[in-house]
Amino acid sequence: MDKIKRVIVTVDLSEMDVNLLKYVTMLSNSIKLDKVYFLNVMESLELPEKITEKYPDLVAPRDEATKSSIQYTIDDAVGDQLDVEYEITVAEGNPTEQILKWAKIKEVDLIVMGRKSKSKGDGILTTKVIRLSPCSVALIPETFEKIKNIVVPIDFSEASKLAFEYAINYARVIKNVQITCLNIYSVPNGYTISGKSFKEFASIMKNNAMESLDELLKKYKTKGIQINTRVELNKKGNIAKKIYKVALRENATSIVIGSKGRTNAAALILGSIAEKLLKVDATIPVIVVKQRKHNLSFLEALLNI
Template sequence: MNTLKRIMVGLDLTPMDGTLISYAAFICAELQIEKVYFIHVEKTLDIPQEILRDFQDKQLPVDENLRQMIASKVEPAFSGSNTAVEILVEEGSPLKTLLHWAKIKNIDLMLVGRKLRLRGSGVLAQKLLRTGKTGVLFVPETADPHLNRVLVSVDFSEYSEMALTKVLDSAMNRPNTKVYCLHIYQVPTGYRTLGMTYEAFDERMRGFAQDKYDRLLSKFPELRDRAELLLVRQEDEDDIGELVVMEAKRVRTDMLVIGAKGMTAAAHFVLGSVTEKILRHDMDIPLMVFKMETQEVGFLEALLS
């Protein structure tokens, strides 16, 4: 059963919206999404006169004009689609408003833009990832809608198993989609105390990973004919985010998927998680980050609700 039923797409009325709308239409068709919400948030709907001149119907309220502008781009992309579409135009703090509506609408996944050359810092998207409970799909402005190869970063924890569950549940109607399970490991510095060479202990670590992968296959038998284990060794000076992205590009994956660990309220302000390291290097591969549905965020959620 598909666990992704309702998605939300954040629009900012820039050229990035075109990529997001077309990618959302692709995802909705491929994953049989039931409903998609397109949302635009303005800090204030007291719009300057020079912008008002672009409105088709100056007699309508500002939010209605903005809704019409968005609908003119969304409706052609979803013509003939089985996915229900709703457009929201809201006033307020973008972060608080997006989190509020994601909760109200019981959203399973939020699509946000990942700008390369277009103007925009991407700070809002990362704040959504840090403070919200909803999974986030970062869509680069150069994204090409394909889903033939999916790479899932696994550490054999409950978080990576959760990510695999989401991927398999969503891709069951795509039996030809190849799934790569990427595991990055290190050789412990204490290998010498065991009287082993570096090469011998490296081989042991790879064997441990293979054993864990075999046990993983017993939980996900549908992986056997469509998945491949990729093992990459991380040296002390290596950036794990760069390693993940390099391997994703090597296998020409269409999407990179990770299961993000929950953080305490205090840790939300600490950079350096694997997810954020990947974001620093991943500029042109769609990145889907899933979170535990029961994960508690802490007092930040109360402040932002």
């Protein structure tokens, strides 16, 4: 799994910025980041002509004024607690394209974004960035707590194993963090051929899931980390909602999920479960884990950079 050394934090001068600052400060103090890039994107840096004509001395150039505002927020929210080199960039253009462009240029390992409520309408931008991002993305909600319990959905794919590795590395450097490995199983449609009842076959599937989780855990060095396992029967088909309900029940403070894909193009596209999870009106931070080197070449071709 890629080590997290360089991070982009997208800021928009809203109240959400404070939560993002607290998150990246916690991250920096725990894993010693090399550099943080605070990125603000405006579709245009020019003020409307009528405004500039009427108030020619009203403000400094928009990028400079915005940088000053971001710096003030950093100083006010975290001050000296953010003990890492950082840079503030104000870019002009399409937000998705600019975030992806700077992620590539700065060779970042993680993009940190705010996750506002559905009513505030930032879901489309967030989904686009995560689908195309060359690296992992952390979505921090409007209410943010210290990370204590990480839920990792495990379906035994390489993507879910990568997410588990991410959670393990996180728990190694941050004290008192536990991991809950969650497998959602279902009963296949043709179970009646076996002569078993639904309940009987569900028990078979559950035991198989528990054994598979135990075998998986044996492959990783987790000494000193509290690892819990949960297996849950899914009857209604919406696995994403099931993950969220279990995460709430487990008092999860973060969900770490892998994005699936076996080809360069597919690696940039979220698995359907991960994407549906992002559509749940959640209050839990979600980290979508990707392996940077597998996603970069396709992004370069896509953006032509």
